[in-house]
Amino acid sequence: MQGERKKRMLTATQWLRLCAGEEGRRLFASLSGQGSWTESRRRATEDLLEKFLARFGDRKVVLARAPGRLNLMGRHIDHRGGYVNMVCLDRDIMVAVAPRDDRRVCLTNVDGQRFPDSEFCLDHLVPPGFTDWADIINSRHVAEQNAKRKGDWSNYARAACAWFIARGRMSRGYDVAVTGDIPIGAGLSSSSALIVALVEALSVFEGWRTDDRARWAEEAGTAEWYVGTRGGFGDHAAIIFGRQGCVARIGFFPLACLDVFPAPAGCGILVCHSGSAARKTAGARDIFNHRVACYEIGEELLQRRTKGVQRLRDLAYDPSRSQAEMVELLERLPAVMTREEVRGALPSEMADRLLATHAESAGPYPVRAVTLFGVAECLRSRRAAECLRRGAWEEFGCLMNASHDGDRVSRWHAGRSIPWTADYGDRAFGALVCRVRQGADLGLEPGAYACSTDAIDRMVDIALSVRGVLGAQISGAGLGGSMMVAVRQGAEDLVERALVSGYYEPCGVQPDILRVVPSAGSGVIQPPRCSPCRLAETAP
CATH class of the missing domain: 3.30.230.10 (Ribosomal Protein S5; domain 2)
Structure with a gap:
């Protein structure tokens, strides 16, 4: 109008x-x-x-x-056609x-x-x-x-x-x-x-x-x-479709608000700022664009092996395809590719376009692990909406933890940071295929997008150690910013105290913790x- x-x-x-x-x-x-x-x-x-x-x-x-x-669930997948589950703050x-x-x-x-x-x-x-x-x-x-x-x-x-x-x-x-x-x-x-x-x-x-x-x-x-x-x-x-007290489920290609439903009671969401801004420097853009390149390489190779897969959501949301079939297709992708191998595998125009988006210092391309994250996150985002409608907070918490593990770069134990690298080489992935064939849930497999930070991982692990916490994960695109915690009502103060004593005070960071109340758009x-x-x- x-x-x-x-x-x-x-x-x-x-x-x-x-x-x-x-x-x-x-x-x-x-x-x-x-x-x-x-x-x-x-x-x-x-x-x-x-x-x-x-x-x-x-x-x-x-x-x-x-x-x-x-975004309660559905990270790094909107540009792959996956669902997101949003609340306005x-x-x-x-x-x-x-x-x-x-x-x-x-x-x-x-x-x-x-x-x-x-x-x-x-x-x-x-x-x-x-x-x-x-x-x-x-x-x-x-x-x-x-x-x-x-x-x-x-x-x-x-x-x-x-x-x-x-x-x-x-x-x-x-x-x-x-x-x-x-x-x-x-x-x-x-x-x-x-x-x-x-x-x-x-x-x-x-x-x-x-x-x-x-x-x-x-x-x-x-x-x-x-x-x-x-x-x-x-x-x-999300900002435009938001409704007071509600979660909006949004889809893409075409963009549409697919559902709006009341945010369930019985559990709260905390958003906790790390004190480190989500980076938008050239180096950060290189990392983000490198991961998108991995997605597009994976999608191009999948299109050659199966019909109807233009985006990762076409694989994840196909009702006729079992999870075993999905993971078998992913197994055929190269675990890692060099820039030279990308140029040899893709049409020259496409390869030039993808490789021009980031510096060579971003490293080789873990195509299989990144594509696995995208497919699994699509599955998680769809199931998350069902969990939230039913108020199934424990199940939602498990999805949060799996999602964050897909972005992890470290684990914290006894006050020490231990580097975290997921193994999706041929042998490990073959074992995953066997587990999924036997009934393991692909949506609980993290994949490896690796856009968290050591500080965010520390906050997540502190939160997960608190009784009453059901799940925790990074918020937004990563490389800084905030994390979120799903916590049973009544345990919010325990989480806040644990983060203040375990992260904010030792790091000299001003506590910034928001208790989420879904507001109007x-x-x-x-x-x-x-x-x-x-x-x-x-x-x-």
């Missing part, structure tokens, strides 16, 4: 008056239902509006929010936006020390004559601009604005104030939340919207490509219809 969206709007001062009253408390409670969160969000909104007032004056504003997300990014009379965008942040004020001109975002989004994001102009502003938080606002420009919108500039409490680099999608919040708010003024939420997620995801990443749309879909925050602020009007 395109065209101007009619929204009742309040000035920043009117919003402040609303937040101070009972209607404001009810409004924020509708997003989460938790008293403490409602109060913290009310205060954060007041801080946001006061920042807007101080920087830009009293104007009619649109308020929009986008929460962080947590009660931590979010909020923006207050008002139009200007010129073509400049001015940004301010409540946390001005970490995120200083910034501004830019809309006319400098897209190279002259470019209208196709792929051409824009791959242009030398955008690459040079990103290189100049590496690490600048304003890049995400530029991305949202450039996306509207490519669609023939953005006839004017905007004043934007931002606040948020999603930890940066924690693997909880703070950057995607900022993009979604900005697109939600700007769409009110720019008259672009679609009722197709899947398309909305894809558009927000492609907008983020402007900053130089080329990720999937899973995080944006993104959207424009609407004032109540019966607001005492009688000056509410319709957006021009």
